[in-house]
Amino acid sequence: MIELLSKRRSIRKFTSQAVSDEHLEKLLAAALLAPSSKDTRPVELVAVRDKGMIAALAACRDSGTMPLHTAALVLAVTADTGKADVWVENASIAAILVQLEAENLGLGSTWVQMRLRTNGEKSAEAEVRKTLGIPENFGVMCLLAIGHKDEVKQPRQLDAADWTRTHNERF
Numbered sequence: 264m265i266e267l268l269s270k271r272r273s274i275r276k277f278t279s280q281a282v283s284d285e286h287l288e289k290l291l292a293a294a295l296l297a298p299s300s301k302d303t304r305p306v307e308l309v310a311v312r313d314k315g316m317i318a319a320l321a322a323c324r325d326s327g328t329m330p331l332h333t334a335a336l337v338l339a340v341t342a343d344t345g346k347a348d349v350w351v352e353n354a355s356i357a358a359i360l361v362q363l364e365a366e367n368l369g370l371g372s373t374w375v376q377m378r379l380r381t382n383g384e385k386s387a388e389a390e391v392r393k394t395l396g397i398p399e400n401f402g403v404m405c406l407l408a409i410g411h412k413d414e415v416k417q418p419r420q421l422d423a424a425d426w427t428r429t430h431n432e433r434f
């Protein structure tokens with residue numbers, strides 16, 4: 264597990280190779296298996312492979328969307344805000360599990376934030392909702408850009424400074 268966590272890096276450049284149906288199913292399964300508060304399971308995902316639609320999603324936010332430009336697959340991570348007051352936590356957990364399964368399958372991914380982000384004066388989250396027909400009562404946490412890696416990143420290494428963020432018994 265620690266090796267997988269070290270190897271997972273944000274990949275922002277992908278080849279043109281498609282993500283197979285078999286891999287897509289595993290990525291979605293990772294999200295569906297995520298724990299959720301009171302087992303409310305509020306997270307729902309939209310898988311987008313259509314290039315025109317992916318371009319429309321990239322246009323929903325004014326910055327930080329570079330990974331979407333070459334992604335073969337985008338997963339919109341949403342959650343029913345009426346089902347769980349802590350939908351943000353639930354959606355975040357599902358999103359990172361998808362990213363870890365992507366790494367496990369040899370794919371690359373990047374989390375592209377939409378919640379609390381903007382498109383000029385507009386809310387990026389609302390723009391994504393409109394683009395994908397997501398109901399108003401669903402929050403949009405992020406778009407996961409996924410594909411076959413077209414850049415190499417070194418695994419993360421822990422150094423001594425990282426351990427100063429951990430505390431024993433008291434802060």
Ligand SMILES: Cc1cc2nc3c(=O)[nH]c(=O)nc-3n(C[C@H](O)[C@H](O)[C@H](O)COP(=O)(O)O)c2cc1C
Pocket residue numbers: 271272273274275326327328329330373374375376377419
């Ligand atoms: C909550 C969250 C929001 C992020 N938003 C974006 C984003 O909008 N665009 C992007 O390219 N990367 C985004 N990232 C990726 C981070 O920039 C990246 O995880 C960080 O630089 C560490 O690099 P690593 O993932 O390779 O370890 C986001 C990551 C998280 C956890």
